[in-house]
Every structure is written in structure tokens, then in C-alpha cells.
Amino acid sequence: MRRILAGLSLGCVAAVLAATMVFAQGAAPAAKTPPANMAGRWTLSATGSTSCGMTFGASSPDATEGTIAPGGGCPFNFFTSRKWSYTEAGLTLRDHNAQSLAQLSPAGPNRFEGKTGAGQDVALSR
16 A cells, blocks of 8 residues: 555656646647638738738638748748747747747737837738
């Protein structure tokens, strides 16, 4: 009986340590359904700069990630946009090297607003 209890105690300690390590390392934000169907044509605009069309691909209406095909004339380096993902942290646009280009939050129906990594204001709308 003591061996069983000791084994259970060690198992519990191991589980707590594993959970603590994940928490300390920062678990990735959980997937969350975007407030809008991301598939289709969107317009990316930047304060004091140009705007461009982007076509977002998604495998389903409630997809949490997909592809981006940027149109010509995109501001800053958004011409390198290739992927999007949506988590509890919001909408992230990534380039061809999987580097984050911008982090955006919902700002109404079919609109997201946020900033680039360099602090420029950007908006994505239909």
C-alpha cells in the first residue's frame, strides 16, 4: 500500500512540475475562432501610407489560420505576407519566413486594427 501511495505521490509531483514548466515557458495562445470569416478579399491600409488588396485563404469559415496572397502596392513590407493565424491574442499576419508583420485586434464587423512590429498603425477591412 505504501508503494502504491509513494508511486501516486511521485506521479502527482511529476505532473505538477511538468505543468509548472509549461506555464513558466509560456504556452502558446489557444486557437480561437475569428469574429469574421477570413476567406476572401480584404484591404490592408496604413496611416499615412498606401493601401492594398489581400486575398485570404481559409479551409473553412471558422478556420484559425490560412494563407495570404498580397496585391501590388502594399505598404511597408506587407508585400511579403503569406500566412495568417487567429488566437486569443488576435490576428497575426506573417511573412514568407514566418516572421510576424503585424498583430491586429477586432475593431468591429469585418475590421481589424493594430500595429506592425515597428509600431506603425495598420487596419484590415472589407
